[in-house]
Amino acid sequence: MISKNFTSKSQKITLKDLLKNSLPEISTEFADIGSIPNSDVEITGVTDNSKEVYPGNVFVAYHGERHDAHQFIDEAIERGASSIVVEKEQPPKDVPIIKVNNGRKALAKLASSVHNHPGDKLKVIGVTGTNGKTTTTAMINHIIRSQNKNSGLLGTVHYSINGIKMPAELTTPQAKDLYKILENMVENEVEYLTSEVSSHGLKQDRVSAINFDIAGFTNISRDHMDFHDSWDDYVKSKAKFFQMLSPESISIINADDNHFATFADKTLSKIITYGIETPRAMIKAKNIKFNNFQSRFTLKLSEELPTLGNKPIDPVTKEVIIPVPGRHNIYNGLLALTSCIVAGFDIDEVIKNISNFPGIFRRLQVLKKKPYTVLDDCAHNVASMEAVFNTISELPFENLIIVIGVRGNRGKETNKENSSILSKWIQKLPVKKLVITTSESHAAPKDQVQKQELEAFLEPIQKNKFPYELISDLKKSIKCSVNSAETGDLVLILGPYAMDKAQNFV
Missing domain, CATH: 3.40.1190.10 (Mur-like, catalytic domain)
Incomplete structure (x- = not known):
């Protein structure tokens, strides 16, 4: 039976056996694994998150993109970590410490060993x-x-x-x-x-x-x-x-x-x-x-x-x-x-x-065919947008209505590049209406569009003097687009993340 979160019971394994299964791929420091103190302790799991440590876990500390997990070693030990894997030299602790060259690779090798490869x-x-x-x-x-x-x-x-x-x-x-x-x-x-x-x-x-x-x-x-x-x-x-x-x-x-x-x-x-x-x-x-x-x-x-x-x-x-x-x-x-x-x-x-592949969510997904067509795609970079516009350029339709989401948390350059592709195709295709949304109502906090990102996105469109409607609310932007469609038109929904909810409003 598949558990709710796809987890499974790991095998019972000692630190000694775990390291035998993983060394020397992750460390060459220990010629004699048996010399490691308390190497017969039973390991219950492997994690790199100190807040997720359970008694008997191996805690793997490495220098990440945002944090250095070595500063959380004491917290991991307090929560019951039975051994610590590190990239940096550490003062002696009450549990075994194993130094490796690459903490992330060690995490993968150890996790694989715990779960029977x-x-x-x-x-x-x-x-x-x-x-x-x-x-x-x-x-x-x-x-x-x-x-x-x-x-x-x-x-x-x-x-x-x-x-x-x-x-x-x-x-x-x-x-x-x-x-x-x-x-x-x-x-x-x-x-x-x-x-x-x-x-x-x-x-x-x-x-x-x-x-x-x-x-x-x-x-x-x-x-x-x-x-x-x-x-x-x-x-x-x-x-x-x-x-x-x-x-x-x-x-x-x-x-x-x-x-x-x-x-x-x-x-x-x-x-x-x-x-x-x-x-x-x-x-x-x-x-x-x-x-x-x-x-x-x-x-x-x-x-x-x-x-x-x-x-x-x-x-x-x-x-x-x-x-x-x-x-x-x-x-x-x-x-x-x-x-x-x-x-x-x-x-x-x-x-x-x-030949009977059913398609996939938001990959040129057909939401409606008559009296007008609605296509939904998560295109979010230059290549994927080019692919979508190249495809629809070969489809039969009267007029094109585009509703597109600006990318939050991706910076000015990405948004300007995407908008430049959009502007190029607007000049090639019979676009009747362009709706731009920041999807504030449905975007996660980390994906909220910043002022400079929106300005960068709008720049190529304004330069080409193409009229557009800017609507911050996702539902209103979709309704505005669909309500403009007439028989034979094509409504194209574009953009990642919050735009995943757009289908609810078609």
Whole structure:
């Protein structure tokens, strides 16, 4: 039975055995683990949050982005921590102290050990990239479940075990939670795990104790600059995914992306390439057509492909229908199809399964078709906005009504970039009405739009002298947009976070 919060009971393990399972990967200081004082103490769990320490827990202290957890060591001991893992030298305490080079990686390795190394008991497909992760992983999970296989999913919209869903707090869970969830999947006889792998999760080494069988790359463009120190830091975080793969793993990389070589050159794994434009792609989409919110194309495998079962796939040509529109969804579909074929599923069954993919929340989601159409998408960066506008430019409609949310807590530059894309497309498409909202009524405190962010967003639009309505209340902004629609019009809802509630008012 799946527990309410996807937690599970960890095994009984002593500190000595826990360290044996994790060293020397996290520390080379202890040649003789038995010499550590009180190493026979039973460990009840691992955490990096001093306020969540329970008696018998290992507390892992490291220097984070905002806080240095070493200052909370005494609090952790007071709450019952049986041992402490640190990055910095500490004065003697009443419990064992183990010094490591990388506290975050130690946390992942220790959490994996406490929970019986669950990642080793699953066939794991991971997908990273700036855009497309959520749709691609949902497609993969849908195909696997259609094959009557037990499956788990970790992603932005939700986590699921054998189809039972739970809200997702983070795209990639924190390490202290991730391995609990994976163990719960193992206990529920999950065979395949499909996971989005975020740049945050990679930079913070959350997934470093998982051996990925298949690693997919969608694309990369500017995003999360509020978290990463620079563009180079963002790219390096993504590339880390492919550096951690073994020679037995298989990478599936978008050959059309300008940064293809950055990822392909960093891995020891086998490499499969996919794409639409470049001749170097081993798997291509040809004869692309869009009709009635569907995408049709010819799938061409131009050369033999490696698989997890070491039984290669011969070159072949097949016709594919994906029931979601857009060129970007062709890329998502190519990656999903390839992942499942490489995992060992029959190609004809995979193509059949993806043809009834139900779509996903706020990814060009059709909310209404008649008498006017309403589309909802969480586009929140330059690349995702370009993808949405490119898609709707090929759809039949009379006039376009746009309601878009400004991004709070993302700074001036991101908002100005997004607005510049919006302004460009306003000049190309028959836009009848533009409504801009700060969603104050529904945005979380941390996502409230600041004055300078709003000013940056409005600047390109005002420069082009396009009329707009600025409405702070989300419900009123949606009602204003929908009430302006006439037969044949298209209403487009755009933006992340608080805009997730917009569907309630259509």
